[in-house]
Structure formats: structure tokens, C-alpha cells
Amino acid sequence: xxxxxxxxxxxxxxxxxxxxxxxxxDVLDQLVLEIYKVRKNTDDLxxxxxxxxxxxxxxxxxxxxxxxxxxxxxxxxxxxxxDSAAQLNRIVVNNFIRHQIPAASFLFSNSMVTKDMKAxxxxxxxxxQYLKKGLVPVTCGDVIVDxxxxxxxxxxxKILSYIAQNMPTDQYRVNRVIHVTEVEGVLxxxxxxxxxxxxxxxxxxxxxxxxTKGFDVTGGMWHKIEESLExxxxxxxxxIISGMNKNNLLNCLSNKEFIGxxxxxxx
Amino acid sequence: xxxxxxxxxxxxxxxxxxxxxxxxxDVLDQLVLEIYKVRKNTDDLxxxxxxxxxxxxxxxxxxxxxxxxxxxxxxxxxxxxxDSAAQLNRIVVNNFIRHQIPAASFLFSNSMVTKDMKAxxxxxxxxxQYLKKGLVPVTCGDVIVDxxxxxxxxxxxKILSYIAQNMPTDQYRVNRVIHVTEVEGVLxxxxxxxxxxxxxxxxxxxxxxxxTKGFDVTGGMWHKIEESLExxxxxxxxxIISGMNKNNLLNCLSNKEFIGxxxxxxx
Numbered sequence: 212x213x214x215x216x217x218x219x220x221x222x223x224x225x226x227x228x229x230x231x232x233x234x235x236x237d238v239l240d241q242l243v244l245e246i247y248k249v250r251k252n253t254d255d256l257x258x259x260x261x262x263x264x265x266x267x268x269x270x271x272x273x274x275x276x277x278x279x280x281x282x283x284x285x286x287x288x289x290x291x292x293x294d295s296a297a298q299l300n301r302i303v304v305n306n307f308i309r310h311q312i313p314a315a316s317f318l319f320s321n322s323m324v325t326k327d328m329k330a331x332x333x334x335x336x337x338x339x340q341y342l343k344k345g346l347v348p349v350t351c352g353d354v355i356v357d358x359x360x361x362x363x364x365x366x367x368x369k370i371l372s373y374i375a376q377n378m379p380t381d382q383y384r385v386n387r388v389i390h391v392t393e394v395e396g397v398l399x400x401x402x403x404x405x406x407x408x409x410x411x412x413x414x415x416x417x418x419x420x421x422x423t424k425g426f427d428v429t430g431g432m433w434h435k436i437e438e439s440l441e442x443x444x445x446x447x448x449x450x451i452i453s454g455m456n457k458n459n460l461l462n463c464l465s466n467k468e469f470i471g472x473x474x475x476x477x478x
Numbered sequence: 479x480x481x482x483x484x485x486x487x488x489x490x491x492x493x494x495x496x497x498x499x500x501x502x503x504d505v506l507d508q509l510v511l512e513i514y515k516v517r518k519n520t521d522d523l524x525x526x527x528x529x530x531x532x533x534x535x536x537x538x539x540x541x542x543x544x545x546x547x548x549x550x551x552x553x554x555x556x557x558x559x560x561d562s563a564a565q566l567n568r569i570v571v572n573n574f575i576r577h578q579i580p581a582a583s584f585l586f587s588n589s590m591v592t593k594d595m596k597a598x599x600x601x602x603x604x605x606x607q608y609l610k611k612g613l614v615p616v617t618c619g620d621v622i623v624d625x626x627x628x629x630x631x632x633x634x635x636k637i638l639s640y641i642a643q644n645m646p647t648d649q650y651r652v653n654r655v656i657h658v659t660e661v662e663g664v665l666x667x668x669x670x671x672x673x674x675x676x677x678x679x680x681x682x683x684x685x686x687x688x689x690t691k692g693f694d695v696t697g698g699m700w701h702k703i704e705e706s707l708e709x710x711x712x713x714x715x716x717x718i719i720s721g722m723n724k725n726n727l728l729n730c731l732s733n734k735e736f737i738g739x740x741x742x743x744x745x
Contacts, residue, residue, distance in 0.1 A: 287578060313553040337588055356608060361611055
């Protein structure tokens with residue numbers, strides 16, 4: 212039985228607040244280096260997912276790609292959005308390789324068909340073989356072909372959550388999902404980090420986030436928490452940490468003290 | 479029943495004779511434009527495959543990626559080779575999109591597992607859905623994870639040939655495979671273009687190619703002919719044409735006169 216840690220490289224490496232299609236290469240370098248350091252001293256396996264920041268989000272919004280084929284330019288819009296996602300995937304994979312980590316793209320666009328946004332066929336064979344052969348699969352938020360709607364979008368969170376719940380359980384155990392963001396975790400009204408979220412306090416957290424200016428309740432942070440609570444129900448812990456603090460990911464992966472929010476099964 | 483034409487963009491758009499990782503962008507532009515012109519006047523479907531020229535061939539040779547995991551650096555070599563292949567795939571897909579053709583990567587690295595270089599699992603769901611939804615799948619020679627050897631390489635020819643033989647026959651008929659190269663077809667000892675190759679004259683052709691200086695009998699052209707003869711046995715015609723002559727691909731696709739070699743079922 213092998214442990215798998217899923218790591219989402221999110222807003223820390225790409226941001227849609229600044230220049231379009233900008234990667235924070237210094238942060239990406241640092242995070243990959245921290246993964247490298249942990250990986251050489253463990254038998255645990257890693258699957259990486261990255262967000263899309265200003266890469267695929269811009270065409271996805273323009274063409275409403277998540278909604279499917281709704282107008283004449285939806286098909287070309289699907290192609291453009293997916294190409295943008297794959298471009299960023301190349302940058303990330305290439306960075307891992309330059310740090311001597313044998314990373315390989317594993318794209319949900321190439322292995323998943325949905326029907327009305329729900330999984331219909333998923334081909335996990337390549338992913339399982341990559342893990343067996345010592346590769347580090349790198350997936351990302353992606354455009355998925357949808358039997359009914361034409362296409363849709365699955366977020367990185369949704370994809371990692373799907374992987375966590377659909378790996379062969381006789382061989383692999385996903386023990387943790389780590390969301391590496393550009394904030395220090397979930398912050399309360401006084402900007403203190405919420406240490407733990409579970410089904411017990413989820414309503415308070417949601418209300419607090421709705422009331423606090425600057426939080427994006429519909430997408431972003433709440434989406435991460437929702438996907439994480441679903442995983443927590445199945446005993447898979449998630450953490451939301453900042454990738455901007457040097458060695459925070461390293462500490463988190465090494466089970467040392469780190470700054471962030473844990474989403475756990477209520478006790 | 480829908481007709482599918484498979485088009486391999488080979489040495490015409492990328493060459494390993496000149497600068498490493500060089501794409502002949504003017505030739506690629508022209509060929510994509512010719513495909514665009516044909517595509518807008520037909521219901522036929524297209525699947526594109528591109529070779530790797532000096533992109534993935536260089537690391538593939540260095541790490542002997544086709545032979546699998548044979549040394550300590552085979553795993554990182556696999557990752558590097560596949561990343562190079564995927565980089566070129568992005569350039570080609572992006573070119574199609576800029577010509578208003580909704581192209582999408584369909585990578586065999588992400589959908590095929592081999593065992594001792596032979597197909598073990600192939601996930602065709604995404605490919606079939608792409609065709610149904612009006613997308614133009616773009617595949618390429620790729621690194622495949624191999625259950626036994628670790629990894630291997632499938633050439634673009636092998637991949638297109640596999641697709642031709644494994645599409646659902648109740649919905650699709652592959653009617654032709656077009657190899658777009660940098661030569662005008664198969665040339666005889668006097669540099670004349672061989673018009674037709676079939677099981678009838680294959681031995682003469684092979685002998686002639688072995689005797690003629692400048693032909694690569696082990697790989698390149700003979701490999702194309704071999705894969706094509708196998709398809710011819712099943713009634714699928716292949717043609718080898720030059721992509722360097724303007725409108726030659728357009729003429730070939732439009733069933734007008736073109737310069738090249740046909741590989742056909744013997745009559």
C-alpha cells in the first residue's frame with residue numbers, strides 16, 4: 212500500500228490579479244525545490260495539480276466554456292481554453308523536470324468524458340502506471356468533453372478530489388490534499404487564520420466568509436473548502452497553506468509545524 | 479457513417495537536419511490553411527498527427543527511450559522526451575486554432591498503456607467524442623508508458639495506423655492516410671516518383687531503396703511504407719506527398735491531381 216499526497220499549486224504560482232498569463236517563476240521554483248527535497252527522502256507518491264490563474268480562466272470566461280456549446284463560437288472557444296490550460300501545464304511540467312523530478316502531464320481533457328458535467332468515462336490506466344513507474348503526474352484544471360453539453364470545465368480542486376476518490380484502494384491511499392495558495396489559509400474577520408474546519412463549524416465559517424469583505428464565496432476559497440469537506444467525510448485530510456512563505460510547503464509535507472488551515476473529519 | 483482522413487504532418491513542418499527544435503512555420507501555416515479550405519466544404523472529419531523532427535527525437539536517442547527503463551536516467555529521460563513531444567504538439571495545435579480550426583490535443587501518452595510495446599489499454603472515448611463535437615484531434619509521435627519495459631515510443635505512423643484500425647466501424651470509416659513529407663514521394667534510382675506501391679511491387683521497392691544512396695531503410699520512408707501496406711491490406715489507402723509544394727495537400731484532399739506516391743491494395 213502506497214501513500215499518495217495530492218498537491219494543488221494554485222494562486223501562489225499564477226495569479227489573475229496582475230499581468231495576464233504570468234507565472235510567478237520564483238515561487239514555482241521554490242515550491243518545486245521543496246517538493247524535490249521531501250520526495251528524495253520518502254516512498255510516498257505525489258500527484259500535482261495546478262490552477263489556471265490568468266491562463267485558461269480568461270478564455271473560459273469569454274466563451275462561457277463551463278456552460279458547454281451555447282453559441283457559434285463555443286467550439287473554437289473550447290479549443291482556445293484547453294490550449295491555454297495545456298500551455299501552463301507545459302511550463303509547470305518543465306519546471307519539475309528542470310529540478311530533476313520526472314514529471315509527466317496527465318490531462319483530464321485527454322482521459323475523462325462527462326455527461327452533464329458528471330463523470331461518464333475516466334481512463335485511469337495511464338495515471339496508475341505513471342505512479343508505478345516513478346513518474347510524478349501533473350494534472351490541472353481542464354476543459355472536458357461533455358456528451359450532453361459539448362464541453363465543460365472541471366476545476367483543479369474537482370479533479371484532485373475525483374482522483375482521491377477513484378484511485379484503486381487496494382494499492383493506493385490518498386492521505387492528504389494540500390492546497391498551496393497565495394493566502395495563509397482561511398482567514399476570519401480579524402484576519403486570523405482559522406486553524407480547523409469540519410462539518411461542525413462549516414456553517415459559521417461560511418457565514419463569516421460571506422460577511423467578510425474580500426472573500427469570494429461563490430468560487431475560490433469556499434469551493435476549496437466544500438471539496439475538502441467532502442474528502443474529510445471519507446477520512447482524507449486537506450490543508451490550505453500559503454506558498455508565499457518559504458519552506459511552509461516543505462514543513463507541511465514533512466509533518467512539521469506549518470501555517471495554514473486544516474479541513475478535517477469532525478471528531 | 480462519417481469518413482475520416484488522417485493527415486501526418488512530417489518532415490515538411492519539422493526537420494532534424496537543420497537547427498534543433500525548429501519548426502518551418504511558413505510551411506505549417508500554408509498546410510493548415512489548405513486543410514482549412516478543404517474542411518469548410520466537406521462533412522468529412524480529420525485527425526492530425528505530427529512527427530517530432532528535432533524535438534523529441536534528440537532526447538529519445540540520448541536516453542534510448544524506445545527501449546524502456548534501461549539505466550538510472552531512463553525515467554527522467556522519459557519525462558524529458560515526452561515534454562519535448564508535447565511542446566511541439568502545443569505549437570501545432572496553436573497554429574490550427576489561429577486558423578480558426580478548433581483543434582485539441584489527443585495524446586497517446588495520456589490514453590495508451592502498452593505491454594512490451596504492444597497495445598494493452600487504449601482509451602478512445604475522448605477521441606470519439608472530439609470527432610462528434612466537431613473538434614480536430616491533434617496527436618503525435620509520443621512516449622507511452624509500458625507495463626513491462628517502463629516506457630516505449632510509438633511513432634506518428636504507428637499511432638495513426640492504430641487509430642485507423644481501432645475506430646468504431648459502425649460510425650466511422652477511415653478512408654485515407656496522407657503523409658505530408660519534405661520529399662515528393664518515394665523516389666526510384668533515377669529520382670522519379672514511384673506512383674504506386676502495393677504488395678505486388680513491395681520487394682522491388684525495398685531493394686531499390688536499399689540500393690539507392692540517401693534512403694533510410696530502417697526508419698523513415700520504409701517505416702511509412704510498411705505501416706501503409708498493412709493498412710492497404712484492409713482497404714485503407716495511404717499517400718506520401720510533399721508539403722513543400724504549395725496546394726499539393728489541397729489538391730490531394732480535394733481529389734484533384736497531386737504529386738506523390740500511393741500505397742494501395744494490390745488489384
